[in-house]
Amino acid sequence: MTTTLPRPSRPSLGPPNTPLPSLPVLKTRRGSLSSPATPTGIRDSLRDARRASGTSFLPGPRESRESNLRAVSSALPAKKTHTSNLSGTTVPKSAAGANNTANPARAVRKTISIASFPNPPKGARASTHSLSSTSTVASPIEGATSPKIGPRESSLRRTSVRPPNRVSSIRSYNTTPSLMNGGGDGRVVSLLNLPSPPQSRSSSAQGSYMEETDESRGRTADGRTDGSSPGKDGKGNVIVSVRVRPEAAPSESSKHDLEWMVDGRRSLISYRGREGGEYVYDNVFTVHDNNAKVYDSAAKRLVRRVMEGYHGTVFAYGMTGTGKTFSMQGTATSPGVIPLAITDIFSFIRETPHREFLLRVSYLEIYNEKIHDLLSATPVGPNGQVGPQEEIKLREDSKRGVYASPLKEEIVQSPTQLLRVIARGDNARRVAGTQFNARSSRSHAVVQIVVESRERAPANAAESKRQGLVPGGVRVSTLSLIDLAGSERAAESKERRTEGAHINKSLLTLGTVISKLSLDKDKEKGPDKDKHLPYRNSKLTRLLQPALSGNSLVSILCTIQTGSAGSVASASSHTLETLNTLKFASRAKNNIVSHAKKAEEAFGGPGDAGSRALLDRYRVEIQDLRKQLESQKQAKTEEAEKIREIEAEQRHEEQMLEMQLARTALKERIEHLNRLILSSKSLGVNANRSISSLSIQRNSVLTTIESTTRSTRSSTATLEPPQANRASSGSARSFRMSGMGSGGTTPTGTGDLLNGESGSGDGEEEDSLGENGDGTASAQVQIRALQADLADKNRYISTLEKRLLQARRSSHSRVSMSFAARAALDEGGAEHMLREKDAEIADLRARLDDKDKMITALRSAARKRDVADLTVDTGASSPLEPRRSGSLNRGSPALGGTASRVASMSQPLSPVMAGVLSPEKRGKSVDEMTRLLDEMITERVQNGGMNGVANGGENRVDSGISVSVPRPGAKRASVRISENH
Numbered sequence: 019m020t021t022t023l024p025r026p027s028r029p030s031l032g033p034p035n036t037p038l039p040s041l042p043v044l045k046t047r048r049g050s051l052s053s054p055a056t057p058t059g060i061r062d063s064l065r066d067a068r069r070a071s072g073t074s075f076l077p078g079p080r081e082s083r084e085s086n087l088r089a090v091s092s093a094l095p096a097k098k099t100h101t102s103n104l105s106g107t108t109v110p111k112s113a114a115g116a117n118n119t120a121n122p123a124r125a126v127r128k129t130i131s132i133a134s135f136p137n138p139p140k141g142a143r144a145s146t147h148s149l150s151s152t153s154t155v156a157s158p159i160e161g162a163t164s165p166k167i168g169p170r171e172s173s174l175r176r177t178s179v180r181p182p183n184r185v186s187s188i189r190s191y192n193t194t195p196s197l198m199n200g201g202g203d204g205r206v207v208s209l210l211n212l213p214s215p216p217q218s219r220s221s222s223a224q225g226s227y228m229e230e231t232d233e234s235r236g237r238t239a240d241g242r243t244d245g246s247s248p249g250k251d252g253k254g255n256v257i258v259s260v261r262v263r264p265e266a267a268p269s270e271s272s273k274h275d276l277e278w279m280v281d282g283r284r285s286l287i288s289y290r291g292r293e294g295g296e297y298v299y300d301n302v303f304t305v306h307d308n309n310a311k312v313y314d315s316a317a318k319r320l321v322r323r324v325m326e327g328y329h330g331t332v333f334a335y336g337m338t339g340t341g342k343t344f345s346m347q348g349t350a351t352s353p354g355v356i357p358l359a360i361t362d363i364f365s366f367i368r369e370t371p372h373r374e375f376l377l378r379v380s381y382l383e384i385y386n387e388k389i390h391d392l393l394s395a396t397p398v399g400p401n402g403q404v405g406p407q408e409e410i411k412l413r414e415d416s417k418r419g420v421y422a423s424p425l426k427e428e429i430v431q432s433p434t435q436l437l438r439v440i441a442r443g444d445n446a447r448r449v450a451g452t453q454f455n456a457r458s459s460r461s462h463a464v465v466q467i468v469v470e471s472r473e474r475a476p477a478n479a480a481e482s483k484r485q486g487l488v489p490g491g492v493r494v495s496t497l498s499l500i501d502l503a504g505s506e507r508a509a510e511s512k513e514r515r516t517e518g519a520h521i522n523k524s525l526l527t528l529g530t531v532i533s534k535l536s537l538d539k540d541k542e543k544g545p546d547k548d549k550h551l552p553y554r555n556s557k558l559t560r561l562l563q564p565a566l567s568g569n570s571l572v573s574i575l576c577t578i579q580t581g582s583a584g585s586v587a588s589a590s591s592h593t594l595e596t597l598n599t600l601k602f603a604s605r606a607k608n609n610i611v612s613h614a615k616k617a618e619e620a621f622g623g624p625g626d627a628g629s630r631a632l633l634d635r636y637r638v639e640i641q642d643l644r645k646q647l648e649s650q651k652q653a654k655t656e657e658a659e660k661i662r663e664i665e666a667e668q669r670h671e672e673q674m675l676e677m678q679l680a681r682t683a684l685k686e687r688i689e690h691l692n693r694l695i696l697s698s699k700s701l702g703v704n705a706n707r708s709i710s711s712l713s714i715q716r717n718s719v720l721t722t723i724e725s726t727t728r729s730t731r732s733s734t735a736t737l738e739p740p741q742a743n744r745a746s747s748g749s750a751r752s753f754r755m756s757g758m759g760s761g762g763t764t765p766t767g768t769g770d771l772l773n774g775e776s777g778s779g780d781g782e783e784e785d786s787l788g789e790n791g792d793g794t795a796s797a798q799v800q801i802r803a804l805q806a807d808l809a810d811k812n813r814y815i816s817t818l819e820k821r822l823l824q825a826r827r828s829s830h831s832r833v834s835m836s837f838a839a840r841a842a843l844d845e846g847g848a849e850h851m852l853r854e855k856d857a858e859i860a861d862l863r864a865r866l867d868d869k870d871k872m873i874t875a876l877r878s879a880a881r882k883r884d885v886a887d888l889t890v891d892t893g894a895s896s897p898l899e900p901r902r903s904g905s906l907n908r909g910s911p912a913l914g915g916t917a918s919r920v921a922s923m924s925q926p927l928s929p930v931m932a933g934v935l936s937p938e939k940r941g942k943s944v945d946e947m948t949r950l951l952d953e954m955i956t957e958r959v960q961n962g963g964m965n966g967v968a969n970g971g972e973n974r975v976d977s978g979i980s981v982s983v984p985r986p987g988a989k990r991a992s993v994r995i996s997e998n999h
C-alpha cells in the first residue's frame with residue numbers, strides 16, 4: 019500500500035501555551051510532496067490508496083451515489099467568475115500557499131481538532147499519556163493500514179510535526195474551559211465521547227442506521243477500548259464535520275481532480291491548488307458516505323446527550339446547493355439528521371424507563387431577517403404570497419436564554435407525529451430555484467425540540483404517587499436542528515438578490531462572531547472582557563447566541579462540493595467559496611468553546627405559574643384536577659347520601675300513608691262487616707218483633723250509621739273499586755232498608771234475598787217508623803241511612819264515570835295508535851272490535867241488572883215490612899208519630915225539595931194519621947216513599963253530575979256520560995252510558 023502524500027518527519031509538538039489564533043495558519047509543508055509524481059502516477063497512487071484506506075479523491079466513483087442528485091452544474095456556465103460573499107470574513111491568507119503545488123516545501127494549512135486528542139483513561143490516566151504518543155512519527159500510510167493506530171493518532175502525529183509557529187488551532191484539553199476538563203482534575207471528559215446507553219437499532223427510521231461499530235464505540239479496529247486510543251469518537255463538546263457532495267454528472271478525471279483529496283478515515287481534506295492546505299476535522303464525509311453515517315458520526319451522541327439534559331445545536335453550513343438540506347432532512351430512502359434524531363429521541367425514551375418525558379416542538383424560519391413560525395404560518399397562496407403573520411421577536415431571559423416569541427409549540431408523542439409536524443413546517447418553508455439549486459432554501463430554518471424529563475416516582479411509592487409527589491424535579495433541555503440558507507453570489511432576479519443579501523449578511527455575521535470568539539476566549543483570561551460580539555447584528559446569530567457562547571453542545575456540518583474539472587464546482591470562484599467554508603469550519607472548531615452543563619432539575623411549585631417546564635405545570639394541574647375530582651367525588655357521595663335519605667324518608671312517608679290507608683280500609687271493612695251483622699240482627703229483631711230488641715237495634719243502627727257516615731266521609735276522597743263501591747252501596751242500601759224496617763244486603767246478596775222473598779211471600783210490608791215507638795229517632799236514622807246511601811251511590815256513580823272515562827281514553831288511544839293498523843284490518847278486525855263493544859255493553863247490562871235487583875230487593879223489603887206491619891198492632895207507634903214527623907220536617911236541608919217531600923210523605927205516618935192508616939194506605943205510602951226516594955236519588959245523581967260538571971266539567975261533558983236512575987214505578991233501573999267519540 020502506498021500513499022501519495024508521504025508525511026514529513028516533524029518534531030514533537032506539545033500543547034500550545036500561547037493564545038491560539040482564530041484562523042488556521044498556512045504553514046509550509048516540508049517534504050509533504052517531496053516526491054512529486056506525474057499526474058497519471060499520482061492518480062493511480064491515489065486510487066490505490068483510496069481502495070485500501072477508504073480515502074476518497076474527488077471526483078468520486080459513479081457507483082454508490084445517493085439518489086436525488088440534481089444537475090445543477092449543467093444549468094450553469096462552465097466558467098464564470100464568482101465573487102465570494104464570505105470573502106469578507108477575516109481570513110488571513112498566506113502568500114506561501116499560492117504556489118504550494120510546485121513548492122516541495124509548500125505551506126499546509128492544518129487544523130487540528132480538539133477531538134483528535136485521545137480520551138482520558140478510565141482511571142487516573144495522566145493527561146500526558148496521549149500526548150506522549152504524539153511524539154511518534156508515523157506516516158499516513160501507517161495510519162491507514164495499521165489496525166493498531168487509529169486515524170486520530172495519525173492526525174496527532176501530523177500535528178506533532180508541525181512547527182510551533184504554525185497551526186495553532188490545537189486546543190489543549192488541559193486548558194479548554196469546557197467539560198472536556200472534567201471538572202479541572204486534568205481528565206478529559208468529553209460529553210460527546212461518553213458512552214451512550216445501548217441503542218436500539220431497530221428504531222432507526224427506514225432501518226438506515228449504520229450498525230454501531232467498534233470505532234464508534236470508542237474501540238480501535240483491533241477491539242481495544244478507546245481509553246488510551248483516541249478512536250473515532252474522541253470528540254469534544256463541539257464537533258465540526260465536513261461533507262463533500264458528489265457531483266451530479268461526474269466527468270472524466272482531470273488535473274483539477276487532483277487538487278482535492280478527501281480522506282474520510284483520517285478526516286482530512288487537502289487542497290493542493292492556490293491557497294491550498296490540509297484541513298482536518300472531527301469528521302470528513304466523502305461522497306460515498308450516506309446520511310446515516312453522517313448522523314451517526316456527527317449528531318447521534320449529541321442527541322443522546324440532549325436527552326440526558328444538555329442543550330445541543332446541530333447546524334448545516336455551506337454554499338448553496340452543496341447538500342445542507344439533503345443532510346439535515348434527507349430523502350425518503352435516505353433520511354437525514356432531523357428524522358434520524360427524532361427516531362433516536364424516541365428510542366432513548368423507550369430505553370429509559372426510570373424517567374418520564376415530555377416533548378414539544380417548534381419550527382421557525384428567518385427569512386429576510388424576519389422570523390416566521392412555520393407551524394402556524396399562513397399557507398402560501400397560488401401567487402406565492404404569504405399572508406401576514408404576527409411578528410415574532412427574539413427575547414431573552416435568564417432561564418430560557420434567547421428565544422422567539424410568540425411561537426407555536428406542539429406537544430408530540432410519537433416519532434410519526436413529530437415527523438409530521440416537521441414535514442408541515444418544511445412545506446411552509448420558502449424555497450426557490452436559483453442558479454445553483456433548483457430548490458434552494460431561501461431562509462434559515464430552525465427546528466427546536468424541547469425535552470422535559472423527570473425521574474419517575476418509584477413503583478413502591480404508590481402513596482406519594484397518588485399524592486402527585488415525585489422524587490426529582492424537571493429537567494429541560496433543547497435540541498436545535500438548523501438548516502442554514504446557503505451563501506450565494508448575486509442572483510439575477512431582484513427578489514433572489516434581496517434574499518441573497520439577507521442570507522449573506524447573516525452568514526457573514528455568523529462568521530464574524532465565530533472569528534471573534536477566539537478573541538473573546540483569550541480576553542476572558544485577561545482584564546479586558548468587554549469585547550463586543552455582534553450577536554445582535556443578525557437574527558441568526560442572536561438565535562445561535564446561547565450555542566455559540568458555550569451553553570450547549572454543538573455540531574457543525576459544513577457541506578462543500580469540489581467538482582471535477584470543467585464543472586461549476588471547479589470554477590475558481592466556487593473553489594474560493596469552498597475554501598471559505600473549510601476555513602469557517604476550522605474557525606468554528608477552534609473558537610467555539612462549549613461549557614455545556616446538564617440542565618438542573620427544577621422544581622416548579624404549585625404557585626410557579628410561569629414555570630417553563632410543562633411537565634411541572636402538568637403535574638401541578640394533574641394534582642389540582644385530582645383534588646377537584648376527589649372533592650367532587652366526595653360531594654357526589656354526600657349528595658347521593660342525602661338523596662338516599664330523602665328517598666328513604668319519602669318511602670317511609672309513603673309506607674306510613676299506605677299503612678294509614680290500609681288501616682282506614684280495614685276499619686271501613688270492619689265497620690261494613692259490623693253493619694252487615696247489625697243489619698242481620700235488625701232483620702232478626704224484625705222477625706221476632708221484639709220492641710226491646712228493635713230498640714237495641716235502633717241504637718245499634720244509629721251507631722252504625724254514624725260510623726258509616728264518618729267512614730264514608732273519610733273515604734270519599736279515595737276511589738274505591740267498583741266491587742267495593744257496590745258492596746258499599748249495598749251496605750248503604752241495607753241501611754236504608756234497615757231504616758225502613760227492611761233487611762239489607764249487598765247487591766250480590768240481593769239475589770238470595772229475592773230468593774228468600776219468594777219463600778216468604780209478597781205483600782209483606784213493614785213500617786219501621788212505628789216499630790220502635792220513637793218516630794223522630796227512626797226518621798233521623800232513615801235520613802242518615804238515605805244520606806249514606808246517596809253518598810255511596812254518588813261514589814259508585816263517580817267511580818263508574820271514572821272507569822268509563824278511562825276506558826274511553828284507552829279506547830281512544832287504542833284507536834289513534836292502531837289507526838293505520840285498523841285501516842289495514844280486514845273485516846275480522848272490525849268484528850273483533852264489535853265483539854269488544856258488545857262485551858262492554860253486556861258488562862254494563864249486567865251492572866244494570868244488579869241495579870234492578872237492588873231495586874227489586876228494596877221493594878221486596880218494603881213489601882216485607884208492610885206484611886210485617888199488618889201483623890203488628892198498628893196503634894203501637896202512634897205516640898211517636900209527631901216526633902217522627904217533626905224530625906222529618908226538620909229534615910236535612912241538604913236533601914232540599916226531595917227531603918221535604920220525603921218529610922211530607924211521612925205525614926201519613928204522623929201520630930195523627932197513623933191510627934187511621936189502612937194497610938193500603940201504608941202500602942201506598944211505602945210506594946210513595948220508594949218513589950220519592952228514587953226521585954231523590956235521581957236528583958242527587960243529577961246534582962252530582964252537575965257538580966261533576968262544576969268540578970271537572972270537561973270530563974263530564976267530554977265523556978258524555980249520563981246516568982239515569984230508575985223512575986218510580988219503572989220496571990227496571992237503567993244506567994245508560996253513552997260515549998261521544
Ligand SMILES: Nc1ncnc2c1ncn2[C@@H]1O[C@H](COP(=O)(O)OP(=O)(O)OP(=O)(O)O)[C@@H](O)[C@H]1O
Nearest residue numbers: 084086088338339340341342343344455458459504
Ligand atoms: N450527498 C449527496 N448525495 C446526493 N445528492 C446530494 C447530496 N448532497 C446534495 N445532493 C443533491 O443536491 C441538490 C442540492 O442539495 P440541497 O438542496 O440539499 O442543497 P443546499 O445546500 O440545501 O442548498 P440551498 O442552500 O440552496 O438550500 C439536491 O438535489 C440534493 O438531492
